Amino acid sequence: MDDIDAMFSDLLGEMDLLTQSLGVDSLPPEAPPTSQKETPPMNFSAGFTDLNAETLHELEDNDLDALMADLVADLSATEQKMAAEREGVKTPHSVPPLAPAALPTPQLQSDLSQPSPSSSSTTSSSSHSSSISPPPPPQSTKPSKEEIEAQIKADKIKLALEKLKEAKVKKLVVKVEMTDGSSKTLMVDERQEVRDVLDNLFEKTHCDCNVNWCLYETNPELQTERGFEDHENLVEPLSAWTRDSENKVLFQEREDKYEVFKNPQNFYLWKKDKKSLMDTKEKDKELLLEENFCGTSIIVPDLEGVLHLKEDGKKSWKPRFFLLRASGMYYVPKGKTKTSRDLVCLVQFDNVNVYYGKEYKQKYKAPTDFCFILKHPQIQKESQYIKYLCCEDAWTLTLWVTGIRIAKYGKLLYDNYKTAQKKASGSSIWTNRNISSQPTPSATPKAKAANGHAPQPPAESLPKVQGNQAQLPPPPPSLLNDSLPPPPPDPELPPPPPMPPMTGKSATMSSSGFPGNFPPPPMDDLPPPPPDDETELPPDFLPPPPPVMGGSGNFGATLPPPPPDPQYSARTSTTDSLPPPPPSPYAAGGVPPPPAPPPPPPPSAPAVRPTPSVKKSAPPPPKRTTPVQSAPSGGDFMSELMSAMQKKRSDQ
């Protein structure tokens, strides 16, 4: 029970943190710096850049589900680690007061003291508060009390450190747009490579896992797009997005991603006529790859030719003869030959990435629409430090962009390709299992895989859970699942925990970490729930009658399917959780549920609805589908999470 309690408190903390981190973002400008100041060792600042600038409101149900699962998986992974370390010394899993960095211990308690008057949740809430209160002196007969205390202290320090470490890991909630225009939301931590995220998406989408799938970044301001390489960390480039960015991450199939490895002749023998290249034998392709990618040094395709260059903020495009070398991109200055010593270096690739430019003919009056740019990934807006280049045709563009990628990443690209290939071939046989065999840097993504699948049939997810456990330290296997359902958030449900003003901007991307890093949320600020505005609420979304114990499966079944109308997705997800469906069945374990609460009065829905004053302070929310609901209050987030939790439970 200890563990479970601890998990609750953790989960609460985590959620709290999340809400706060979201909140901090949209606070008046002075706020964020101060809050960051207080936590010197953490470096959260970058994580706050909110990406797609959409509220959780707009997230769909299943997104939330996934998100929740991610959160829980994260927590349970840490939890298990802890448990393994504790070895018998039963210290309540409270936030150790010794933790450095101004950990606001009261925070959790205040959270908990907040719990609703809702009678159904009393049991759980009390168990909570007890777990949070300072550790009771251990009940042991050992002689030296001091020793034990020291031991406990040490344990707590350890625990705190562990959490700090965990907290230091930057996490982002990323919304990924699918080919069909829908989107999925995932939590990505900074240790994860694009490959891990792709694998995660493979699982969620059940696509064919072929090597062409990739994550694409688009920047509408610059009209650029770029496929992330599989070995890149996703969090880093996303952190460079500006606050009001309309950038997106897309999950797409792109032929050009690994084309060079499928048809190396088209890149390395590009000078030859097309026809002879068409019937290049497999053996010759292999030879080309061997020669260029498997030697002691990577050989870049010997690209050369006239490209148009728009440079240094000038408007005109000048034709120049360019050459690609492993060391950079060069051009032949006027009146010189293309001997190496005369070449002028346009750019070296250490600090720049290559991006496709879209519709530059119109935007920049480029000679053609086949453009690419070279810029530091941090640069998000037009700048004289961007090099704009324009090619004759689409194929030349592919040649250059691929060539530059080879020059920049070298053998890594080939390794990525081989991994992707393995993945693709493996997926046909082992639809899900390969997760466990696949090398993932941290346990988190795996845990996520285990838990992130609310919608999946249990049969499918079972093997994954096992694979997951094999890698995680000892804790009882059942814990992972068993501990999920219990009540933690329940106490808070009725009055949705006050969220500091959460604007549309901040939701989709946020960093989360150890709870102690943020000041307690300003509980008192929450304006009274505005009156109902959810008149359109479809009847199915009314809370189901409280399920009887064991009927949780039914409960899940009654949950509304993903909202049919994306426009109202935000609302629907909110409504799910609106009338706190009696949480007790879970909380109390075997205790029969209390009498079904009256169907929630519609007015409760608006509880979540926005406080207009907050709305003002937020920067203009970019790109949203439901413009009306621009400033939801934090309560939404919480209740949404709750609904996700409930679903989760009901699935189990």
Place this chain on the structure above:
Amino acid sequence: MAVWDLSVTVEELGPDAPPLKISVTSDLHIGGAILKIVDKTQIKKDWSDHALWWEQKQQWLLKPAWTLDKCGIHADARLSFTPQHKPLRLGMPNGITLKLRACFSSSVFRTVMGICKLLNIRRPEELSLLRPVEEKKKKKDKDVEGEVYDITCAPLPSGTVLTLANGMPAYFADSPEMEAVYKLLSVSQPAPPPETIVKMYRPMNVVDKAQVNGRWLDSSRSLLQQGVKENDKLFLRFKYYSFHELSPRTDAVRLVQLYEQARWSILLEDIECTEEEMMLFAALQYHIGKVSLTEPQMVVSSPAMDDLDSALQCLEVKMEGGQNNTVDVLDTMTTAPELHDYLKLLRPKKLTLKPYKQYWFKFKETSISYYKSKEESTKEPIQEMNLRGCEVVPDVSVAGQKFCIRLLIPEAEGMNEVYLRCENEQQYSRWMAGCRLASKGKTLADSSYSSEVQNIQSFLAMQRTTPRTDTPQTDESINTHSLVSPRYQKKYKAKQLTPRILEAYQNVAQLSLSDGIQKFLQIWQALPDFGISYFVVRFKGCRKDEVLGIANNRLIRIDLSVSDVVKTWRYNTMRQWNVNWDIKQVAIEFNGNVNIAFSCVTADCKIVHEYIGGYIFMSTRNRDQGDTLNEELFHKLTGGHEAL
């Protein structure tokens, strides 16, 4: 059977002694003849290395079971009885000259194998011997030659060579002199002063570059057959640019010699590179030179020792971790190192000339923030700049006492350009090191910080000495001009060159010796013109000279009038190639009925033939094969009519 006299010269009897006459019959086999010769000399010594050499026919009589008749030897034959191994002066890729005993009777391929075994160089098939330039007008290496290191006392390696723990063959440990020679071979030598480099021969164009390839010895014939005499000088060079499994652990000498060959090919403009590449090569040379002095054992440490070392280190870390892990972590978390100082700041703006302004600066984690004054430093900074991913460019002149750091900090809107001006070298090197680490996302707490500071200081020290190059040149100081080819020596003054090399240097300064060497080789191999051996040829049906380039995977045809590649043929499309030895023409057939034929102008067509066959042989090597060498296949592919 008739008895006749066979005359044999024996060197051991003295130079003026008349040839020995021994009575033989035509059915006497060679072994018997040798016995008779030895008897007749009445000298007691080990004759086992001696063999008969037939002067007029330029051939060795190495088959003891063959009869004189079968060898075609009659009374008019003049034979000499001579050792098969003779001393040879061998110019190494790094410029030193060794005197060693090499086999004069076996094919050059074998001879090279023997030499490489002696010198502990793996993969001897990649190397071969080059004749020196005959005339004195091109006196390449003449100046550098200097001392000759005699290692003729080393035993001829047979079977497996005993090596010491550090990979050095045991016989090099016999005397301090020998050990010194091994060190010369396995540790990179500092570059000679720029004046020497300028005097050395440099090919000016592709035709010049083709000349050297005419001097390769024939791999299928012996040294003596090719007119090489005792104590002649030859050069040992990597001939085929296809280096199989370079490994720092076992290839100490091979890597260093390859590096030296690469370095000289760049310094002497044998292979062209861009200015940016030259600066990086220079930085790497500087780095390798510096690290060679401090950690010469890195390269030659044995795998077993390495493993043990790393295991021990690992253990140490574990134990530390077990004991005071928490304290450590806490420590590093609470006491992050910082830098504080008054520095001057400039933000260059177009059309305005603002002076540097002084602020109180604080460097923490990866960020620099600045305040109006020290007293204000508790308040909000005027600005905080996170240096992650930024470009750090030194702008330094020791002579002018100018120590600026130019920072290009990427931001969403573009680059934020900032200059920081430091007072002196010490301050500069501390802040510069911090900036460099921060740009790579490391903090001041990183373990490489202090070495980074030292690197910068030593580099500055180098600049301090360079202005005096015109006056007396000290040997210890490295001259930046020695690191670049004469073209750039002319183009830039030392003080212009130093910052540029320093800029490139910051990316390589943390490499270990072997990583540095490998990096150098990688960049070298990535050059577009890498690995091409040129020959002036005349294609069948053409009237003008053209250049044929032979690389490890392709042949290229270069038109001299435009000096550009006009055609490329890859070996994998090659069906067969033939040499017509009578008219000295090489004919090659490619897939799709493409036939080419050419005669060679600057080299014997055997050399061209051997190059093509050699590269095809190199491509047949694979990883599983280990160190065994299919000599027969090599000769089959490169031998020509004599081999068959």
